[in-house]
Amino acid sequence: MMYRFRIIAENNSLLRVKVLRGKSIVEMTAPELQERVAPYRRVALDIGAGDGKFVYRQAQTHPDAFFIGLDASPANLTEYAAKILKKPAKGGLANVLYVIANVEQLPAELHGLANDIFINFPWGSLLDGLVLGDARVLANIASVAAPDATLEIYINYAVFSEPVPVDVAELPEMTIDYINATLQPRYAAAGIMISERRYLGPEAMKAIPSTWSRRLAFGKKPQTIFIKAERPS
Ligand SMILES: C[S@@+](CC[C@H](N)C(=O)[O-])C[C@H]1O[C@@H](n2cnc3c(N)ncnc32)[C@H](O)[C@@H]1O
Secondary structure (H helix, E strand, C coil), X not given: CCCCCEECCCCCXXXXXXXXXXXXXXXXXXXXXXXXXXXXXEEEEEECXXXXXXXXXXXXXXCCXXXXXXXXXXXXXXXXXXXXXXXXXXXXXXXXXXXXXXXXXXXXXXXXXXXXXXXXXXXHHHHXXXXXXXXXXXXXXXXXXXXXXXXXXXXXHHHHCCCCCHHHCCCCCCCHHHHHHHHHHHHHHCXXXXXXXXXXXXXXXXXXXXXXXXXXXXXXXXXXXXXXXXXXX
């Protein structure tokens, strides 16, 4: 379904964060955002949130934490963005916000905010940045991390096996050796210290409450690489 988004306050400056409220994009200032997250013990940020299901489910399970789902595209987020506004009995949640932004240009309001960062099954320029260890993308991810934040990344490496889709054909193959030899030093240079890296099979993928984890887990090539990292203070 195609949606037409109503931009309530158009402003391309990075001084406000663009938030999806139902089908409308509204702008939120840093103090407004701080006020929303203040009552919560931790703030979690899902970069490349897709339809927003992962943060919605996590927010239901962890009512003491605030969850921000961030994606470059608002189109897939509208269902959950509308659902969180409903009454609690109908699925409404106060501890979720959906933000529209590119990882290449993150709003300054998010700086230092996230205690836990998740990136689940990225594609496009987000995947490129993570697989290449792009200095700008990694610096941006590091910039939104609070002191001692954790970062968890799930990358479906089956996209790198034959036949390789055109949009990943230029990327190096994701393997544990590649992470150790190439990505670990690049991530460390951005202040992101990789502490775990391992392959996950379909059962582990099914346990991740995101739409793409399940789609890929039941697909033909259910192999994923999990990377865990910390951003020391
Ligand atoms: C395969 S979907 C995964 C969605 C969700 N994480 C899941 O597991 O179901 C990849 C998402 O990454 C987003 N994405 C790609 N490049 C991005 C970028 N540069 N900045 C922010 N989001 C990006 C896309 O819009 C898409 O929603």
